[in-house]
Amino acid sequence: xxxxxxxxxxxxxxxxxxxxxxxxxxxxxxxxxxxxxxxxxxxxxxxxxxxxxxxxxxxxxxxxxxxxxxxxxxxxxxxxxxxxxxxxxxxxxxxxxxxxxxxxxxxxxxxxxxxxxxxxxxxxxxxxxxxxxxxxxxxxxxxxxxxxxxxxxxxxxxxxxxxxxxxxxxxxxxxxxxxxxxxxxxxxxxxxxxxxxxxxxxx
Amino acid sequence: xxxxxxxxxxxxxxxxxxxxxxxxxxxxxxxxxxxxxxxxxxxxxxxxxxxxxxxxxxxxxxxxxxxxxxxxxxxxxxxxxxxxxxxxxxxxxxxxxxxxxxxxxxxxxxxxxxxxxxxxxxxxxxxxxxxxxxxxxxxxxxxxxxxxxxxxxxxxxxxxxxxxxxxxxxxxxxxxxxxxxxxxxxxxxxxxxxxxxxxxxxx
DNA sequence: CCTAAGTCGAACAGTAATGTTCGAGATCAT
DNA sequence: ATGATCTCGAACATTACTGTTCGACTTAGG
Numbered sequence: 001x002x003x004x005x006x007x008x009x010x011x012x013x014x015x016x017x018x019x020x021x022x023x024x025x026x027x028x029x030x031x032x033x034x035x036x037x038x039x040x041x042x043x044x045x046x047x048x049x050x051x052x053x054x055x056x057x058x059x060x061x062x063x064x065x066x067x068x069x070x071x072x073x074x075x076x077x078x079x080x081x082x083x084x085x086x087x088x089x090x091x092x093x094x095x096x097x098x099x100x101x102x103x104x105x106x107x108x109x110x111x112x113x114x115x116x117x118x119x120x121x122x123x124x125x126x127x128x129x130x131x132x133x134x135x136x137x138x139x140x141x142x143x144x145x146x147x148x149x150x151x152x153x154x155x156x157x158x159x160x161x162x163x164x165x166x167x168x169x170x171x172x173x174x175x176x177x178x179x180x181x182x183x184x185x186x187x188x189x190x191x192x193x194x195x196x197x198x199x200x201x202x203x
Numbered sequence: 204x205x206x207x208x209x210x211x212x213x214x215x216x217x218x219x220x221x222x223x224x225x226x227x228x229x230x231x232x233x234x235x236x237x238x239x240x241x242x243x244x245x246x247x248x249x250x251x252x253x254x255x256x257x258x259x260x261x262x263x264x265x266x267x268x269x270x271x272x273x274x275x276x277x278x279x280x281x282x283x284x285x286x287x288x289x290x291x292x293x294x295x296x297x298x299x300x301x302x303x304x305x306x307x308x309x310x311x312x313x314x315x316x317x318x319x320x321x322x323x324x325x326x327x328x329x330x331x332x333x334x335x336x337x338x339x340x341x342x343x344x345x346x347x348x349x350x351x352x353x354x355x356x357x358x359x360x361x362x363x364x365x366x367x368x369x370x371x372x373x374x375x376x377x378x379x380x381x382x383x384x385x386x387x388x389x390x391x392x393x394x395x396x397x398x399x400x401x402x403x404x405x406x
Numbered sequence: 407c408c409t410a411a412g413t414c415g416a417a418c419a420g421t422a423a424t425g426t427t428c429g430a431g432a433t434c435a436t
Numbered sequence: 437a438t439g440a441t442c443t444c445g446a447a448c449a450t451t452a453c454t455g456t457t458c459g460a461c462t463t464a465g466g
Contacts, residue, residue: 143383144383145372148384152362155358155361155362159354160351163351163354168348168354169351177347183392184344184388185384185387187396189383189399193393193394195392196392
């Protein structure tokens with residue numbers, strides 16, 4: 001059952017297809033197989049030679065994106081000051097969201113709901129743990145459900161991605177904007193909002 | 204060119220179609236004309252008798268939603284304390300977002316980009332004015348672009364709508380959650396986050 | 407250099423949606 | 437109650453996409 005090693009050009013094409021599919025689907029979740037093949041500089045038949053169906057292709061794209069996200073998040077130190085840890089987490093996850101953020105829309109249409117839920121669960125739990133920690137220390141607000149706070153981080157990050165895409169937010173300002181926004185959002189009523197620039201590399 | 208007055212049953216059907224289209228498109232922006240007609244308890248031919256094309260139908264649905272939104276927002280008093288005014292604005296706009304929020308996705312696919320931009324401009328300007336006012340008074344943060352702050356209100360409100368839809372947030376908690384979230388988010392670094400419950404009807 | 411592996415375009419079948427046409431029948435309005 | 441208005445299902449043309457098959461061609465690699 002072991003798949004024979006692909007020829008060099010075939011391996012190149014698979015890579016090109018995955019790259020093209022990533023950018024095409026991020027731009028338009030309804031992008032056709034034809035568009036993707038053309039963007040990859042490859043015939044439609046060749047694409048089907050490597051990916052059985054559209055569903056298989058987007059699954060492969062998503063898997064690759066998730067693997068990269070995992071890798072970039074695993075290294076983040078979530079201990080110590082919760083606010084500082086949050087800023088580190090945002091810095092690490094921002095690039096991934098910018099590249100792959102819009103993919104979820106494409107994924108939602110061709111993947112079973114259970115798989116989507118499972119894929120979302122792990123990163124949400126990671127964030128949830130950090131927020132709970134901050135709440136226990138009195139640094140993050142407790143007057144709103146944790147699940148809601150997790151959702152806001154998610155949604156604010158995605159909003160930043162589309163803002164950058166639309167030219168409303170400069171790419172190099174984005175991570176700081178997200179961090180500043182979240183630090184204010186998470187501060188308990190009656191407490192003072194921390195300055196994001198103190199918590200980041202102050203240049 | 205003045206359209207003759209419709210017969211009673213025709214008027215009823217037009218209403219039913221608009222209602223059905225609103226809920227169907229909010230649930231699934233790709234809902235087919237067939238689904239909408241069936242949901243309205245009407246044949247597909249009848250629908251086409253009243254709405255030339257899918258584009259015309261969604262335009263009509265959007266127009267009705269925008270009119271209702273306009274009506275509910277026009278009455279909001281935006282003067283006085285900016286934080287209190289923001290809370291009033293959120294309370295007024297929340298119900299509309301909950302009902303019509305997901306429509307924008309459907310609208311984006313069948314309306315010219317210019318129309319979408321124009322439709323978004325007016326409410327954004329309203330919010331922008333309020334935020335500028337708050338910034339001038341030192342109540343809202345000035346270390347982030349206003350356009351970004353406007354975007355966050357937009358995105359947080361929509362996130363609340365989908366959270367309610369998914370059962371993660373109780374409908375009656377939503378408006379308070381949005382207001383609390385935004386008040387924290389908008390507080391300048393170094394300042395104290397206001398308590399939302401003091402600014403709302405304290406029950 | 408020669409073969410197996412890979413590519414490509416064209417042409418095909420299948421599906422699903424939009425929009426139109428027709429005529430028979432129901433419903434409102436006067 | 438009678439004619440204009442409206443509804444409805446079925447059938448049709450059109451378009452767009454997915455996925456497959458075929459045979460001729462190019463390329464990798466020993």
